[in-house]
Amino acid sequence: MIEDMLRTPAAVQDAERHTAHNYHPLPVVISSAEGAWVTDVDGRRYLDCLAGYSALNFGHRHPALIAAAHAQLDKLTLTSRAFIHDQFADFCRELAALCGKDLVLPMNTGAEAVETGIKVARKWGYQVKGVPAGQATIVVADGNFHGRTTTIVSFSTDDDARADFGPYTPGFKIVPYGDLTALADAVDETTVAVLLEPIQGEQGVVVPPTGYLPGVRQLCTERNVLFIADEIQSGLGRTGATFACELEGVVPDMYLLGKALGGGIVPVSAVAADTDVLGVLRPGQHGSTFGGNPLACAVATEVVRLLATGEFQRRSTELGERLHAGLHALIGKGLVAVRGRGLWAGLDIDPALMSGREACERLMERGVLAKDTHGSTIRLAPPLTITAEEIDHAVAQLAAVLAG
Numbered sequence: 379m380i381e382d383m384l385r386t387p388a389a390v391q392d393a394e395r396h397t398a399h400n401y402h403p404l405p406v407v408i409s410s411a412e413g414a415w416v417t418d419v420d421g422r423r424y425l426d427c428l429a430g431y432s433a434l435n436f437g438h439r440h441p442a443l444i445a446a447a448h449a450q451l452d453k454l455t456l457t458s459r460a461f462i463h464d465q466f467a468d469f470c471r472e473l474a475a476l477c478g479k480d481l482v483l484p485m486n487t488g489a490e491a492v493e494t495g496i497k498v499a500r501k502w503g504y505q506v507k508g509v510p511a512g513q514a515t516i517v518v519a520d521g522n523f524h525g526r527t528t529t530i531v532s533f534s535t536d537d538d539a540r541a542d543f544g545p546y547t548p549g550f551k552i553v554p555y556g557d558l559t560a561l562a563d564a565v566d567e568t569t570v571a572v573l574l575e576p577i578q579g580e581q582g583v584v585v586p587p588t589g590y591l592p593g594v595r596q597l598c599t600e601r602n603v604l605f606i607a608d609e610i611q612s613g614l615g616r617t618g619a620t621f622a623c624e625l626e627g628v629v630p631d632m633y634l635l636g637k638a639l640g641g642g643i644v645p646v647s648a649v650a651a652d653t654d655v656l657g658v659l660r661p662g663q664h665g666s667t668f669g670g671n672p673l674a675c676a677v678a679t680e681v682v683r684l685l686a687t688g689e690f691q692r693r694s695t696e697l698g699e700r701l702h703a704g705l706h707a708l709i710g711k712g713l714v715a716v717r718g719r720g721l722w723a724g725l726d727i728d729p730a731l732m733s734g735r736e737a738c739e740r741l742m743e744r745g746v747l748a749k750d751t752h753g754s755t756i757r758l759a760p761p762l763t764i765t766a767e768e769i770d771h772a773v774a775q776l777a778a779v780l781a782g
């Protein structure tokens with residue numbers, strides 16, 4: 379039987395044998411990739427409609443990013459921050475300019491950027507706002523996803539993410555996402571920050587009501603509270619703008635960035651803010667051995683330059699319209715709702731038909747990779763380099779899956 383000759387089943391088993399089961403991956407074993415396409419160990423090709431949860435906004439192995447990585451590998455890879463290296467200044471200056479902020483603090487993973495944002499907000503609260511010692515609070519939203527550290531899961535509302543990982547870090551208040559009145563009620567003199575995703579990715583690409591983000595901005599300004607936008611998944615071109623906040627004309631006090639900043643090659647995250655905020659940190663108060671390393675900076679500087687052209691944001695806007703039009707046409711034909719902006723969509727499948735997981739498995743059999751979340755929802759976040767024809771192909775495969 380042909381099935382017996384495939385390498386995938388044994389490779390799946392092998393991968394499971396010596397790993398903690400903290401993920402439930404689709405049974406596909408990828409060995410190479412280019413652009414929007416990946417190839418598995420049996421030579422089958424798939425259109426990647428997840429793009430590493432937006433870490434691959436520029437596609438797999440974008441030539442400019444690979445060239446930057448190769449060139450840097452041949453020169454210098456790590457110094458630690460005990461010394462300065464020659465890639466550091468360009469990266470920080472150019473990322474700060476892209477964000478319209480004075481300063482950048484580079485880290486590695488998204489969760490580290492969030493932890494950095496929390497620490498900076500607390501220190502700002504004590505030193506600048508004058509909050510009494512040990513009393514700082516941060517307001518967050520129901521349905522949030524900001525990462526997996528013990529502090530971050532302390533304010534998660536997802537039982538899987540939080541249960542049995544206590545004792546939990548205090549100092550967070552949770553309010554319903556999209557509800558300005560609840561937010562205003564939660565803010566008091568101890569509040570140092572409001573920490574939000576401008577669009578909640580993990581929750582199923584949930585877009586808040588129009589006017590919510592400007593309302594948050596105004597409230598934070600009036601009450602002397604920092605607005606921290608977690609743009610780790612929504613940022614860097616995904617929604618058709620450099621930052622999802624831009625779609626509502628909003629500028630937060632602090633951007634948290636990650637995922638696509640590393641060009642799909644290295645983990646790179648960063649916090650960007652003005653000097654009155656990020657300037658509260660002094661030597662010895664925060665850091666990371668690998669944060670801002672030469673390889674990371676070389677790749678991420680090239681990412682910033684790609685974004686500075688505006689091409690990827692334009693593609694996301696234009697092709698996003700095509701994607702959303704195609705998906706909206708499937709409402710009533712297996713989909714019950716479609717949300718999102720640009721090349722980012724959350725689709726609710728009619729639960730009577732199949733689960734999100736089943737839909738993703740069937741899509742995989744048809745050569746399209748996507749990821750389910752929360753039961754009957756699928757997220758689509760293809761590389762921003764995807765073509766119109768490839769979008770039509772993905773939508774056609776989804777239509778076929780839904781039609782059974």
Ligand SMILES: Cc1ncc(COP(=O)(O)O)c(C=O)c1O
Nearest residue numbers: 487488489523524525608610611
């Ligand atoms: C909005 C948001 N914040 C933070 C994170 C955490 O990033 P990382 O997995 O790199 O720690 C994620 C990851 O999905 C995210 O979507």
